[in-house]
Amino acid sequence: MENINWSEFGFGYTKTDFNVRCTYKDGKWGELEVSESDQVNVHMACTGLHYGQQAFEGLKAFQGPDGNVRIFRLEENGKRLQNSCHGIMMAELPLDIFEKAILKAVQLNKKWIPPYESGASLYIRPVLFGSGAQVGVKPAAEYTFVVFVMPVGPYFKEGFKPTDYVIYRGYDRAAPQGTGCYKVGGNYAASLRSGELAHDKGYSAVLFLDSKEKKYIDECGPANFFGIEGNKYVTPKSESILPSITNKSLCQIAEDLGLTVERRPIAVDELANFNEAGACGTAAVISPIRKIVDADNNIEYTFGEEAGETSLKLYETLRGIQYGTVEDKHNWNTIVDFE
Numbered sequence: 001m002e003n004i005n006w007s008e009f010g011f012g013y014t015k016t017d018f019n020v021r022c023t024y025k026d027g028k029w030g031e032l033e034v035s036e037s038d039q040v041n042v043h044m045a046c047t048g049l050h051y052g053q054q055a056f057e058g059l060k061a062f063q064g065p066d067g068n069v070r071i072f073r074l075e076e077n078g079k080r081l082q083n084s085c086h087g088i089m090m091a092e093l094p095l096d097i098f099e100k101a102i103l104k105a106v107q108l109n110k111k112w113i114p115p116y117e118s119g120a121s122l123y124i125r126p127v128l129f130g131s132g133a134q135v136g137v138k139p140a141a142e143y144t145f146v147v148f149v150m151p152v153g154p155y156f157k158e159g160f161k162p163t164d165y166v167i168y169r170g171y172d173r174a175a176p177q178g179t180g181c182y183k184v185g186g187n188y189a190a191s192l193r194s195g196e197l198a199h200d201k202g203y204s205a206v207l208f209l210d211s212k213e214k215k216y217i218d219e220c221g222p223a224n225f226f227g228i229e230g231n232k233y234v235t236p237k238s239e240s241i242l243p244s245i246t247n248k249s250l251c252q253i254a255e256d257l258g259l260t261v262e263r264r265p266i267a268v269d270e271l272a273n274f275n276e277a278g279a280c281g282t283a284a285v286i287s288p289i290r291k292i293v294d295a296d297n298n299i300e301y302t303f304g305e306e307a308g309e310t311s312l313k314l315y316e317t318l319r320g321i322q323y324g325t326v327e328d329k330h331n332w333n334t335i336v337d338f339e
């Protein structure tokens with residue numbers, strides 16, 4: 001086996017050996033197919049290209065010090081993809097096909113799974129889109145599901161360091177009763193311009209407010225927001241937020257650690273009450289926040305140069321569960337069988 005330099009991976013695309021596909025035609029999902037190509041041949045009039053019929057997932061597999069490879073919350077991701085499909089009128093993928101396809105993609109690319117010591121992991125990207133031609137505005141009759149995997153480096157190369165976020169009221173990511181709660185590409189397209197503006201000004205991402213009143217905290221770039229206030233873990237409740245599985249897991253861990261969990265609307269000025277704040281998602285687990293700049297009002301909310309102890313404890317517990325060094329009491333991991 002060739003030598004792979006695990007330290008060179010960031011979060012860019014890396015071609016691995018195999019991907020797994022499945023197509024929906026004539027009202028049913030077909031057999032899984034394995035491909036060595038990273039190209040997909042689609043009809044130029046497909047709804048995935050024209051009308052945004054497209055949803056994706058993001059999850060990870062981790063090799064533990066015991067040699068086992070664990071996929072974190074496989075079933076939860078499958079259910080969320082079904083929900084996204086339902087939301088934008090795509091054929092729902094049965095959970096058993098989702099799980100089989102992912103296990104197969106991981107098994108076939110075994111040599112690309114980073115060893116424990118590297119701090120890296122295997123990122124799994126399932127995507128489902130309307131591949132049938134349709135020029136009138138209607139859902140497609142054909143869908144394609146693809147799973148590819150690639151090694152990704154540790155998110156924090158320089159340690160668990162807080163970064164800055166910004167509020168711009170001139171941009172929305174999703175409408176109150178729109179598609180914000182589905183993991184669809186359209187929400188990302190809507191956030192790119194403000195996201196790039198934020199990056200250019202030295203911020204990690206935009207902290208979006210609710211689109212209707214601009215009063216409550218909504219999505220934190222491509223992640224969920226949480227704040228720590230004393231013994232409380234507080235995270236926004238909103239119909240335009242993507243239900244992060246990392247956030248859901250952190251809520252459970254917070255409860256297990258004896259914190260009180262509140263999921264409720266969080267007014268912007270409440271930011272001043274938090275001792276710690278963070279963005280959470282699969283990529284980083286937790287990305288601690290140093291400060292949030294309300295650029296429209298010239299107000300800064302600061303949370304410290306170093307990550308707070310509660311954020312650190314939550315982060316370490318979740319990472320420990322993923323790598324198999326902390327007990328998986330809620331059965332979140334699926335151990336991959338390589339027989």
Ligand SMILES: *Cc1c(COP(=O)(O)O)cnc(C)c1O
Nearest residue numbers: 222223224242244245246281282
């Ligand atoms: C994927 C995603 C998240 C994070 O979800 P996880 O399941 O924790 O990875 C948060 N916000 C948005 C907008 C997302 O697309």
